[in-house]
Amino acid sequence: MNENALTFSNVSAGYKERVVLDGVSFAIAEGEFVSLIGPNGCGKSTLLKTAAALLKPLSGSVALFGQDVRHLKPAVRASLLGVVPQKIESPMAFTVSQIVMNGRISSIGPWGSPSSLDHDIVERSMIYTDVSGLRERFFTELSGGEQQRVALAMVLAQEPKIIMLDESIAHLDINHRQEVLQILMNLNREKRMTILLVSHDLTLSAGISDRFLLMDKGSLIKAGTPAEVLQADLLSRVYNCELRVQQDPYTGYLQVSGAQDTLRRRRKLGKTVHVIAGGGSGLELYRRLLIEGYEVTTGVLNRLDSDAEAARALNIRAVLEQPFSPVGSDAISEASTMIDAADYVILSSVPFGSGNLVNLRLAEGALNSGKTVLLAADIAGRDYTEGKAALALSKRMLSAGAVNWQTIPELMSMLQQHHTLNP
């Protein structure tokens, strides 16, 4: 049976007041090649820093080959784990060969001098990563991709049992990326080196990984084979955009795409969407609708509402009412005119109270005049009106043909389908 190389047991970790990792548990067996994926800011680098004992867990524990990382002496830790960071800082004076020799420090010791074996290992690591031609150059004067290859050479020289790479191949050109991946795969297959690769290239990772770990907002939300994790619905939800997963007919590997054809669609669509929002619930909707090429109008909003500020910043026409006032008749008639000119009316997940219930009535009017109305689901938890009037109104609208939406990617594809069928 495989021993676990890395084990996270219910780990929470973060920075000062900010908790980033929230109860993360997983194990990576020795010899596995695992890709860690997830949107920007979800906590991937924080997870790596915690694994390398650069961050102390607030609770839970991290073990390397069964031993708590915090109890390992630095030299032992370096013999088990090497991390190639996103970016490495180096004092001006270090040359490439000095940096790579740093990888040997934990075995040489602070007062020792490199043996011929150390020199051989450094040489081999530089040859593997194609940096031996740069050996006398100062590290800080190298390009981003060259620096990444030197950082990898340094970690290879460390000869650890696990290598973790934090998007370290992102800056490499296509040739060097293939080479580095080949080196990692050879180390993995021939020397049973365990690899944990933080990656934003899901297709590339699908072709080389035994398993994926998918993170979102500090939690590990799915772990499994590429086929188990690379599910279009799941990825679209986590990355908050429309994604497609297909199998390459020649290699059988999974390919994740979507950006190109949505990009092609992103021109002016000649369709207007009126958004009923408030309290910040409209911001992401405005942003996504504009990017997709819709004309957007909004209201009625109170003047100091954060959605009113967002609409102004985005040049979105908005019907505004005085701060902290219920929606008055002038604003209602202005909003009705705006809604008449729109192709769709979308209600965000705005809370309803007596002051803005009229917005829901405006949407009902639009529905009754034949417009497509899409309501954010689960209004019950946001209904602060007397007698749950908003909930009753939304039920009536749903039975008259309004449609519920759950997530923004789902809403975007509903709109897309609708205007493909009704150009």
Ligand SMILES: Nc1ncnc2c1ncn2[C@@H]1O[C@H](COP(=O)(O)OP(=O)(O)OP(=O)(O)O)[C@@H](O)[C@H]1O
């Ligand atoms: N030194 C720090 N101090 C305070 N907050 C931090 C620090 N480093 C990261 N964070 C925050 O922790 C969260 C997770 O960051 P992290 O770098 O782990 O994300 P990530 O998934 O690696 O992102 P990316 O894909 O953009 O590299 C982010 O909200 C980030 O702003």
